[in-house]
Amino acid sequence: MENGQWQRAAFDRLRLSGPFGQIPNPAQAEPVEARAQLANKTMTAKAAFTRAEPDARRHSLIEACARVLARAGAAGTSVRAIALEAGVSPGLVGHYFAGIDALVAATFAHVEAQVSAALDDALAQAGAEPRARLDAYVTASFAPPVASGELLATWIAFWSLVRSHPDIARQHDEQYAQFRTRLEALLGACGIALGNLRRAAIAVTALVDGLWLELSLSPGAFSAAEASAIARAQLDALISTSR
Amino acid sequence: MENGQWQRAAFDRLRLSGPFGQIPNPAQAEPVEARAQLANKTMTAKAAFTRAEPDARRHSLIEACARVLARAGAAGTSVRAIALEAGVSPGLVGHYFAGIDALVAATFAHVEAQVSAALDDALAQAGAEPRARLDAYVTASFAPPVASGELLATWIAFWSLVRSHPDIARQHDEQYAQFRTRLEALLGACGIALGNLRRAAIAVTALVDGLWLELSLSPGAFSAAEASAIARAQLDALISTSR
DNA sequence: ACACTTGTTATACGATCGTCCAATAAGCAA
DNA sequence: TTGCTTATTGGACGATCGTATAACAAGTGT
Known part of the structure; x- marks a missing residue:
């Protein structure tokens, strides 16, 4: 879908935290070269042959995939674009991942882990009071880097694979369940009865997802605040009702 | 993305209501022929030259697009697949739509209108009591044909275009605003104060969207009921709180 | 019967797609 | 050093992509 024009948008990057020991990433070290190579091959730049720790290389491919998804959307995310972004030969993608779908799935898992970490950070700064922790957790979902149009593209790309790939559907279910479980713990600490915990967690998850989605999709409709x-x-109502 | 294997899934169809005066649709009249043509050209079936009312043809292309999206997802939705589904030559798509993005946008508008109609139907059957009407409206969002994995593909395809196409972003904003406005009317009838109407509508919309999304994405997590x-x-809490 | 408009077909075109594979370079063991 | 393993390159391959366009068929008015 959408061939040729590319549209290239802004050259913004999704720059979350950087775990793993930063391996030399040509697309970061020399973005000009990479961009020139993409625009037109006036400058024939050769990708340097640099051997990397398999885990690190794998990780850098995942991060490159996340950046391309954020910049060009699902339609503009191809093996070649990812390899270019990672400063690596296209063939290497196939060496580390079974296919581009597998790479997208791994990228989703990675981004989801970063979001999870961001939410945990917010939790850690919230102190010990249960209700304050709950508020911090959901509020963090509406601020960068969690809520952003760039991240949305990764989610959409992943969602589009769920229906046709059973293993990706399983991955989605697991991560959804994990998020809900964490929320159940926070809600339980606020005094919600065990029998109501499941429903409450589903409700809060849905509300947060819905707000996050709309916030990322059209930032003008309402504010993060x-x-x-x-x-x-909603949390107030939930806690006072289903205690 | 995802070339070659196609995976073809089940041959289920998204069959909502059928407005417009059903024009002869070869893909429905002779699905075998269409399928044989897709699988392999052992049977060289020529598309019949049948002239159609422009509006009807346009509409049949939109419906074909919706079916392909539902069956093959965004990745499998191409000009050729749509044309085949509509029993029409590929070139005809370009004659009625500026590009495939425009066709997807039109398809989304159409599907959204059908969903809207389904919700209005539920409203009409709910009688006059304000709260019953509100319940009917949101409950209808979780039952077929509104909540279904097939419809989700259309939404995802549309969402993936929002970021890069300003006019599509505008279309999304308008349809979101329209949904919210309708909800505000229903909420207002239930006695929610004018000052709280906006927030209440945003909250309900987000909750419904979140539930709908998760329900369509992984039907096993929780039930429609x-x-x-x-x-x-949530509506109970909302009404008793922000009256 | 004729010209004219226009919906429709069929194909061509260049670009890009995902995947595969032989050649090459780097690191490591001996 | 020499040999072996393996990460990496760069291009080939066939398929599919979206779009453009010339030829054709069906109406329509005259």
Whole structure:
């Protein structure tokens, strides 16, 4: 879908935290070269043959995939674009991943882990009071780097694979369940009865997802502050009702 | 993305209501021929030259696009696949739409209108009591034909275009605003104060969207009945709180 | 019967797609 | 050093992509 024009948007990057020991990433070290190579081959730049720790290389491919998804969307994310972004030969992608779908799935897992970590960070800064922790957790979902149009592209690309790939569907179910379980713990600490925990967690997850989705999709509809106010109001109602 | 294997899934169809005066649709009249042509050209079937009312043809292309999206997902939705589904030559798509993105946008508008109609139907059957109408409206979002994995593909394909196409972003904003406005009317009838109307509508929309999304994405996580129970509980809280 | 408009077909075109594979370079063991 | 393993390159391959366009068929008005 959408061939040729590319449209290239802004050259913004999805720059979350950087775990793993930064291996030399040509696309970062010499972005000009990479861009010139993409625009047109006036400058024939050869990718340097640099051997990397398999884990690190794998990781750098995943990060490159995330950046391409953020910049060009699912339609513009190809093996070649990812390899170029990683400063690596196209063939290498096939060496580390069974196919591009597998790479997208791994990228989703990675981005999801980073989001998870961001939420945990917010939790750690929230202190010990249960309700404050709950608020911090949901509020963090509406602020960068969690809520952003760039991240949305990764989610959409992943969602589009769920229906046709049973193993990816399983991965989605697991990560959804994990998020909900964490939320159940936070809700339980706020005094919600065990019998109501499941429903409450589903409700909060759905509300947060819905707000996050709309916030990422059209940032003008309402603000992040409004979103977290709405979420807090729902939490108030939930806690006072299903205690 | 995902070339070659096709994976073809089940040959299920997204069959909502059928407005417009059903024009002869070869893909429906002779699905065998269409399928044989797709699988392999052992049977060289020529598309019949049948002139159609422009509006009807346009509409049949939109419906074909919706079916392909539902069956093959965004990745498998191409000009050729749509034309084959509509029983029409590939070139005809370009004659009615500026490009495939425009066709997807039109398809989304059409599907969204059908969903809207389904919700209005539920509203009409709900009688006059404001709260019953509100319940009917949100509950209908969790039952077929609104909540289904097939419809989800159309949404995902549309969402993936929002970021890069400003006019499509505008279309999304308009349809979101329209949904929210309708919800505000229903909420207002239930006695929610004018000052709280906006936030309440955003909250309900987000909750419904989140539940709908998860329900379509992994039907095993919770049931439609559970979803509407959750939504009703939130409505209870909302009405008693922000009256 | 004729010209004219226009919906429709069929194909060509260049680009890009994902995957595969032989050749090459780097590191490591001996 | 020599040999072996393996990460990496770069291009080939066939398929499919979206779009453009010339030829054709069906109406329509005259």
